[in-house]
Amino acid sequence: METSDNATPSTEATPAPTGIAAQDWATASADPNYRAAVVDLLGALAYGELAAFERLAEDAKLAPTLADKAELAKMASAEFHHFEQLRDRLAAIGAEPTEAMDPFVAALDGFHKQTAPSDWLEGLVKAYVGDSIASDFYREVAARLDSDTRSLVLAVLDDTGHASFAVEKVRAAIEADPRVGGRLALWARRLMGEALSQSQRVVADRDALSTMLVGGVADGFDLAEVGKMFSRITEAHTKRMAALGLAA
Amino acid sequence: METSDNATPSTEATPAPTGIAAQDWATASADPNYRAAVVDLLGALAYGELAAFERLAEDAKLAPTLADKAELAKMASAEFHHFEQLRDRLAAIGAEPTEAMDPFVAALDGFHKQTAPSDWLEGLVKAYVGDSIASDFYREVAARLDSDTRSLVLAVLDDTGHASFAVEKVRAAIEADPRVGGRLALWARRLMGEALSQSQRVVADRDALSTMLVGGVADGFDLAEVGKMFSRITEAHTKRMAALGLAA
Numbered sequence: 001m002e003t004s005d006n007a008t009p010s011t012e013a014t015p016a017p018t019g020i021a022a023q024d025w026a027t028a029s030a031d032p033n034y035r036a037a038v039v040d041l042l043g044a045l046a047y048g049e050l051a052a053f054e055r056l057a058e059d060a061k062l063a064p065t066l067a068d069k070a071e072l073a074k075m076a077s078a079e080f081h082h083f084e085q086l087r088d089r090l091a092a093i094g095a096e097p098t099e100a101m102d103p104f105v106a107a108l109d110g111f112h113k114q115t116a117p118s119d120w121l122e123g124l125v126k127a128y129v130g131d132s133i134a135s136d137f138y139r140e141v142a143a144r145l146d147s148d149t150r151s152l153v154l155a156v157l158d159d160t161g162h163a164s165f166a167v168e169k170v171r172a173a174i175e176a177d178p179r180v181g182g183r184l185a186l187w188a189r190r191l192m193g194e195a196l197s198q199s200q201r202v203v204a205d206r207d208a209l210s211t212m213l214v215g216g217v218a219d220g221f222d223l224a225e226v227g228k229m230f231s232r233i234t235e236a237h238t239k240r241m242a243a244l245g246l247a248a
Numbered sequence: 249m250e251t252s253d254n255a256t257p258s259t260e261a262t263p264a265p266t267g268i269a270a271q272d273w274a275t276a277s278a279d280p281n282y283r284a285a286v287v288d289l290l291g292a293l294a295y296g297e298l299a300a301f302e303r304l305a306e307d308a309k310l311a312p313t314l315a316d317k318a319e320l321a322k323m324a325s326a327e328f329h330h331f332e333q334l335r336d337r338l339a340a341i342g343a344e345p346t347e348a349m350d351p352f353v354a355a356l357d358g359f360h361k362q363t364a365p366s367d368w369l370e371g372l373v374k375a376y377v378g379d380s381i382a383s384d385f386y387r388e389v390a391a392r393l394d395s396d397t398r399s400l401v402l403a404v405l406d407d408t409g410h411a412s413f414a415v416e417k418v419r420a421a422i423e424a425d426p427r428v429g430g431r432l433a434l435w436a437r438r439l440m441g442e443a444l445s446q447s448q449r450v451v452a453d454r455d456a457l458s459t460m461l462v463g464g465v466a467d468g469f470d471l472a473e474v475g476k477m478f479s480r481i482t483e484a485h486t487k488r489m490a491a492l493g494l495a496a
Contacts, residue, residue, distance in 0.1 A: 047314075050314075050317065050318060050321060053305070053308075053321050053324075053325075054305060054308060054309060054321070057301070057302060057305030057306070057308075057324065058305070058306075060301075060302060060305075061302060065346070066295075066298075066345075066346045066349055066350070066353070067346055069298065070298060070331070070335065073298060073301050073302070073328050073331070074328065074332075076301075076305065076324075076325075076328070077301075077324075077325040077328040077329065080321050080322065080324070080325040081325065083318070083321070084322075087318065097314075098313070098314045098315055101314055102314070105314070
């Protein structure tokens with residue numbers, strides 16, 4: 001996972017830490033619903049990192065040069081170290097990492113299966129779009145988490161360097177052949193559609209996580225707020241696509 | 249790359265450091281032939297690690313459980329960090345890492361293409377057999393290298409934990425179904441055959457490396473010695489296969 005380097009959602013709507021956001025894990029986890037929601041969140045994030053590792057390692061095979069291959073392998077390795085941090089944290093709070101990840105395997109594998117890139121550029125766009133959206137989402141959620149979980153989530157969202165690498169390579173390819181832009185714009189739209197459909201599946205399945213997202217457990221989240229969050233994420237996506245030279 | 253945990257070649261024939269083995273890089277590299285041979289060796293090893301990263305990441309997809317998947321991803325990541333050390337060393341001695349690796353891409357890719365595992369167990373046996381043979385070979389060569397290069401080569405051959413993991417899983421599978429042993433024994437023989445044929449290709453192509461191996465540059469290596477080295481490696485392979493429950 002990584003930051004989007006030139007278009008992040010506005011954080012104006014994020015309130016100063018109050019309620020759970022002002023608490024540490026020891027205090028916040030006394031609420032079993034909050035605890036279950038955090039285990040879900042870390043499980044989803046952990047499997048996301050493991051799947052990202054696999055995807056980047058797979059993309060490395062499509063790399064046109066040895067230097068590009070090494071660059072992708074480096075990012076894959078960074079994702080794996082994020083996975084380790086999340087798995088260790090799950091174990092530290094007494095959750096079985098594999099059990100915590102299991103509920104998210106089908107949705108993430110489904111997403112990757114439906115969106116297997118057919119070439120190097122599609123792989124770069126997918127990694128960039130997918131990681132940016134996931135990163136925006138987790139940043140929004142992080143603001144509502146207890147301080148300990150928030151620090152961890154923000155740490156594993158640290159830029160692995162993929163964003164600027166992908167932007168540079170994709171822009172160069174579009175400059176060299178503008179028709180590539182049309183194909184990749186369609187591809188990015190398909191990725192966004194698949195990501196939304198798999199997210200809905202996860203939200204529908206996971207009660208604790210959904211309850212946290214629409215309020216009731218963590219602070220400041222109600223349905224209207226979730227709607228605004230999705231608007232901010234979609235808007236940031238559109239800006240990123242424009243920066244890439246693609247119409248979203 | 250990793251150590252073989254229960255069968256290493258005898259080191260009786262290894263002489264105490266003399267000649268180049270008693271020198272550091274600054275002294276030894278004054279000989280341009282020796283320098284070229286080391287660049288070849290580090291290039292081959294670096295691309296071997298990058299290819300091992302890809303292979304392990306690929307095998308992770310075949311893992312029967314999430315825990316097995318995470319274990320393979322961890323090993324892949326360790327191979328990548330070995331690659332980084334070798335690439336950085338090549339750069340530090342003024343060699344272009346990509347150029348140093350290029351001559352070995354075809355042979356290593358050829359090996360991996362000819363020996364794509366069809367399931368999880370074949371992948372484990374391949375990683376174990378391939379890494380053990382490579383590790384035995386580099387350890388033999390390391391004893392003849394200057395002290396700085398030797399330290400690096402031995403460091404990247406550090407056990408990534410794959411050997412004991414593979415041995416445990418393969419033995420359990422053979423105990424559960426002895427017919428698996430016959431299939432895997434054939435597979436291991438095919439791997440050894442492919443590895444030898446690709447090594448011959450590399451040795452035939454790379455003058456500096458071959459000259460170092462058969463004496464003339466580094467100490468203690470002549471054709472008879474190379475023959476003995478291959479015997480030791482083959483013998484260690486046979487012992488490892490027996491430990492795994494396979495007839496070599």
